[in-house]
Amino acid sequence: MSKFNAGQLSALDRIRKPEGGLTLGIELPLDNDWSPEREARRIRENRPFGVPDLADYPDLVRQVDRSGFAAVWMRDVPVFDPNNFGDAGSVYDPFVNLGFLAGITENVALGTAAIVLPLRHPMMVAKAAASVDQLSGGRLILGVASGDRPVEYPLLGLDFEQRGEAFRSAVSYLRDAWKTDGLPIGDGRVEPSLDLLPKPQQTQISMIIAGQGRQSPDWIAANMEGRFVYPNGLERLAAQAHDWRAARQALDLPRGAFVSAFHLDLADDPNEPATPRRFGARTGRNAFVEHLNALEDAGVDHLALLLRPSRRPLNEVIDELARDILPTLNAQSPSAKTAAE
Template sequence: MTQHSALDLIRKPGRLTLGLELPLDNDWSPAGEARRIADSRPRGVPDVREQTELIRRADGLGFAAVWLRDVPVFDQVNMGDAGSVYDVFTQLGFLAGVTRNMALGTAAVVLPIRHPLFTAKAAASVDALSGGRLILGVASGDRPVEYPLLGLDFEKRGDAFREAVDYLRTVWQPGGIPVGGRRDASLDLLPRPLQPTIPLIVAGQARQDDAWLAAHMNGRFVYPGSAEKLAAQAARWRAATSGRGIFISAFHLDLLEDANAPAEPIRFGARLGRNELIANLRVLGSAGIDHLALNLRQSSRPPREVIDEIAAEIIPALTGTEQVRAA
């Protein structure tokens, strides 16, 4: 059955839901680095050979969403990160066909570097093909090389972002295509999104003030941070949106085999055992964070092992469906 909104797949009142951020590779770990060298891959280019199988598996194991980023160009010098490798909308269409349950999220599509008509059509196509599961994360972009490469003004990206949002909201509704300041009813966008409107989630600030974001966005996707920082951000967002806006963050996870291992901070996350992770996730849920996208690139264990343990032990603990174990 189609959800009223794809946000229903990741927002469950009273508890945190978990997703996965692509690529599904532990390429930032020592083992991943050794594999990259053996494969003769440039640093920053992930191994995606097992990714489809892992996404299918996660889709059937209770993960609420899969997230991918918009990285048109691999900037080896300034960024050193190829992202998910594939074109964001091509990959979304592929994921629509290999998953059935997960929300499909972007974190995020850089709106000012694409014509909004093509963004609108691509997003509507993914939404229709996936049965209404698209969550369109949007941003103004933080990779300066992309703007001059396309002949665009990096300093005007805030204005371009607002214009693109207005265009998307307009063209996804019946009434024609905007042409010269009016809507031409003889032109139409096909397909229509399956959802009443595709939810827009802002990643970062997109060079907008909080009031504008609260009025125009369905949610926020913020950079990883401490529980205290995220709780404060979530509280401000709830107040600004009167509780309507969803709040999302990410977490770089190195889940250790020792279930009782204490937490050790790593960049954007922690290295820890599942019991400490469960405790931390419950804190985040109680602080008003709706959804967390887990990034496994620093994992010392193979992604499949981590995905299976999260599904078997951690998601049930968050949903209250864990089995009582014999002493």
């Protein structure tokens, strides 16, 4: 684990280019159980739909880390609800998973998309997040949300309708706990005889919001360093990115990061045209590069790729993305274009 210093990239800087441009990450779980062949295998193995096969997960994460991707992302799904949602997400507890990833990776930012803050006591979130940041050498991006699964709240004796207020309170607590000597105990009070350790390795752990968190755009711009939005059409993404940056600029804050996702089935034939599917497409790499360029023009800083629909082995897909697409994005970044001119 390296020590963080002023010359080292922050976790947020790993997913955004200084002059603008697009970076790619990978969303967990690393399986391809949404392909037709793997769906048939799941049925033969009598596994529930939505529960991924994680047998190759550690090796694939290591491949992602050494291949030049900017980040890996995981979701927070405490309870598998096959009747209403049918998707177990990344399966593992996110903070346990982050600790594991900190030990087997060296380069990628480690992102959550997103921790459902009202379901956890903020003191424990603050300690867990700071621990991951230390163990990973300052690579944590804490994506946060208020949650969209009503079934989880009654199980914990919590009020689903109060999640917006609980979310704001948790964000405030996290900021105080990470920077304050002493233990925050509510209402702005601090108990100086106690402390919450460790403190983060980064000067500040960046928080990005997934969805709206039941908050106003002005609050989001003032309190979050980034937005993670659902996959959407180019015009909608461009409008969201513009509004995000305008709100930050109005507050005289840095531009932060604008993040979205894409469900990718990368075809063998690089010239295969794109066939849209929900939240993504089946496409050859040439059409995919064109789409990535359009996303960059729309103001997207980072795109998290979910590979679960992939019909090809994931190690092959990751290799092609790293070999043939990541260098293209780097070559076409604004700074590279300026240097070439």
